[in-house]
Each structure stands twice: as structure tokens, then as C-alpha cells.
Amino acid sequence: VTPCSFGGNIAGRQFAAEWIRTAFHDVATTDAAAGTGGLDGSIWFEVGRAENGGAAFNNTFNFFSNLYSIRASAADLLAMSVVVANAGCGGARMPFRAGRVDAAVAGPAGVPEPQTPLNTTLATFAKAGFSQTEMISLVACGHTLGGVHSRNNPHITGLDPSPDTVTKFDSTFDDFDNRIATEYVRGNTSNPLVVGRNETLNSDKHIFSSDGNKTIRDLGCTKNGFRTACADVFTRMIDTVPATVQLTEPVEPVDIKPYVTLALSSNGSLAFSGWVRVRTTEGTGRDTGDLAVHLSFADRKGEGSVVVPATLDEGGVTYGLWGETFAWYQFETAISAASGISSFLVHLTTPSSNPTSVYKNDGSGFPLDDALLYQASSSCVSRTSVNNERTFTVTAAVLKERAADVVTMDVVRLVRRSEAIHRRLDVQSVELAATGEEDSGYALFQAQVQLATSGWSTSFDLILGGEKEVRVDFLKTQACPRV
Incomplete structure (x- = not known):
């Protein structure tokens, strides 16, 4: 989602907006008291319902389908997509926790639609565990990006279904700012769910005004305040899970992360190779221009210390969310099959001043069993x-x-x-x-x-x-x- 407006060169599509919408529709029918629902991936069993119209939901899964695996549930990937969309569009930092379990069947119907009475919408959010203030914030934060497609909602946009035309929620549909709130408060909004010709369908207007416009005014005060509030309510949304699911602590970037392969080579030795990913984000004190990396390993009996040099991979710098940067150092060596390997350490040296830091994986080294x-x-x-x-x-x-x-x-x-x-x-x-x-x-x-x-x-x-x-x-x- 770089830039935030990116949609795969398909007119009207905005991945970031689709991902957030998909997560909301997945969570909306949570029953907090019963401990059921939440972000569990059940949305993909529910796309045939009128309340889940449009291609956004299947588009969302198709985007990250190659990451779906026994280790990365569809629900976790959906939660991660909200974090990525928020970051890619300029939102405030928010945590990601893993551990969601995919639903095997559809959840209950009842996602609020534009024509849903306000009292019903309030009750739905309350059942899911969200207060009125959180409801208003979640709708405003979700609608700071994207808009309404005429293909699926000509009765809202007032435009012909074909060609598909998107009426934006605010004037900066590709920036995580507070225009959705300020334009509403000032009365110059073009949000089709506020100023639509059919008052019954103006659901954003009904939701924003449900507390006398207090929350939406607060959200419009400052951009940073809006972004922080959105990060908080998005975190609440994606961390809403069934009572049987225990999420991990927030996932943090690892400073030193080895990726290792070990195999028996054709010449009878053990081929020990891979990469060491080194976090070089500002504040770590690590600079690829003044950094040397090597490994040392012990044999199968845990004895000895053999040095293996590593070199900065060509083009070996990658970038993560929130300004994170990583350098990749490649290594390859042959080990005697008779002596083998049991563990290794990673050494980082600053050549200009010569200090060396040894990374021991919390004390005992990185284990590697060659059996x-x-x-x-x-x-x-x-x-x-x-x-x-x-x-x-x-x-x-x-x-x-x-x-x-x-x-x-x-x-x-x-x-x-x-x-x-x-x-x-x-x-x-x-x-x-x-x-x-x-x-x-x-x-x-x-x-x-x-x-x-x-x-x-x-x-x-x-x-x-x-x-x-x-x-x-x-x-x-x-x-x-x-x-």
C-alpha cells in the first residue's frame, strides 16, 4: 500500500481501504458476552450476504493468499493487513499480536448497513463490546480512506453502476488524516453517507451525530490526535477474538535473526549457509557502512569455535513498517561431517572503533541439530x-x-x-x-x-x-x- 492510493492499477480500488473494511465486517457481529465471533476469518464464508456486498473481501484474501499457511492464519493476516494499511497511509504506530484461529463456518449475520436504524447499530456495537464513542471513532477512522462504489451502491451514490465510480468519504481519501471529521463539522463534506439524497441511507451522519457530535468534534481537533485515536480503536478491533483464543504479546522486530540451512553436500561435507538479518533502524547504533558480521560455531560435541565470515548481500537492505530497516549478511561454508555442528553465535563488529558484540540467543547460542x-x-x-x-x-x-x-x-x-x-x-x-x-x-x-x-x-x-x-x-x- 505504497502509495496509500495503490489498488493494483484497477480503477476505483484502494487496497488499504478494502483491508480495513474487511476486518470491520469480520468483527462486527461479535458477541462479547458469549465470547464468540471477533476477528476469526469467518468473513470469507459470509461474502454471499447482502451486508457483505462488493469484491473487497475476496480481493483482500487474494492479496495475501501466498502468505496463508499452517503458521499464518487467514485471521492473523487480516489483522496484519489493518496494521499495514494504517502504517502505509500515515497512521500512528499500532501493535500486532498473533495467534488468531480461523473459523471453520460462517458467523451470524447482522453487519450494520446504511439503512440499518441507529438504535440497531448502537446495539450491534454494544454487543460486540464497543462503546458509543468507540463506534463513532471506528466508523470515522475506517472512512478516512476510500469511498462508496457506484457498482454496488448506485442508490447511495446516485450514479450509474457502470462504469464503476467511487464517491470519496473525504477530500484526502489516501491520507490518514482527520478530514473525515473536520469536513463533517464544517459542513463542507462530500461524504455520500452524510449528504446523500436519501436521508435514511446517511448512516455516517446518524452515527456521528448520535452523541451530539461530541466525539467527531474531538476527532477533528488535531491530526495527531485523530491518528492516535484510530490506532487505539483499530487495535481494539483486531484484538477482539473468541474467548478460546489467546493472542501473543505484541510482535517486535528482532535485532539479530539468522536464517540457516544445513545439508549433506555431494562431496561428503555439511553445507552450512544462509543469511543473518541485522536490524539497522535509527537508534540501534548500527550502520552498514561501518559494520562487519561473522559467525562462530561449535562442533557436534559442543566443542571448538570455528569462524564463518558473512558479507553484506548485494542489494541487501530491506524496509519495514514505522521506519524499520534491516541489512542482510550472507554466509556459506563447508563443515566436516565427522565433527558436525551443534550451535552457533553471531558476532557484530564496528571496524572503525573495533568493539564487538556477541549474540548468543539469550545465552546458549543458536541451536542446530545435525542429526x-x-x-x-x-x-x-x-x-x-x-x-x-x-x-x-x-x-x-x-x-x-x-x-x-x-x-x-x-x-x-x-x-x-x-x-x-x-x-x-x-x-x-x-x-x-x-x-x-x-x-x-x-x-x-x-x-x-x-x-x-x-x-x-x-x-x-x-x-x-x-x-x-x-x-x-x-x-x-x-x-x-x-x-
């Missing part, structure tokens, strides 16, 4: 589809001393369903069998499984059982090389 290795070079999904299925071959290497333990794969199947756009995620456990091949102290295991052609791009975990379980989690399937 189980994923062999990506001999694992892939066939490019040939037979009966709408493709063969997925997965290969793992296991230390010979652990070869008697069971090796399994938990693969996530993406199952289409007719009642919702997002697929059901089913986990299937598959046992790998020994191939009889051995290499450099490792025994090879392999399994094949059929995946639906429409869902072959998925994730899986490898698990080595026995007294000490070893896992390699959240691996991604890859297509076989072209021949």
Missing part, C-alpha cells in the same frame, strides 16, 4: 500432472547412530472448498523409508506422496523420532528442475 538434514537437492515436486496430481519426493539424511529412529514428514494439504475462497489446511503424516544408501556417516531416507496439482506449493515438517526428537520445520516444496 536430521533436509536434502533439498534431491527433493522436489514433479512438473508432470497425472490425474490432477503431482508426485512429491522428499529426501532426508540421518546420522547413522540415529538411523533406527522413525523419520516422518508432516505435509500440509491445501484442500479447495466451495463455501470459501481460502483453502482448508489438512496435515498428513508420512513415514520416510531408508533407501539403503549411506554417505559420510549419514543414512538416506525418502518418501513420495501425491499432491493435488492445484495445491502442490505447500509446506512440510521433517521429524526424527526417538528419545531426542529433532525437527526441521516449515520447509517449502519446490518444483523439480526443468529438463
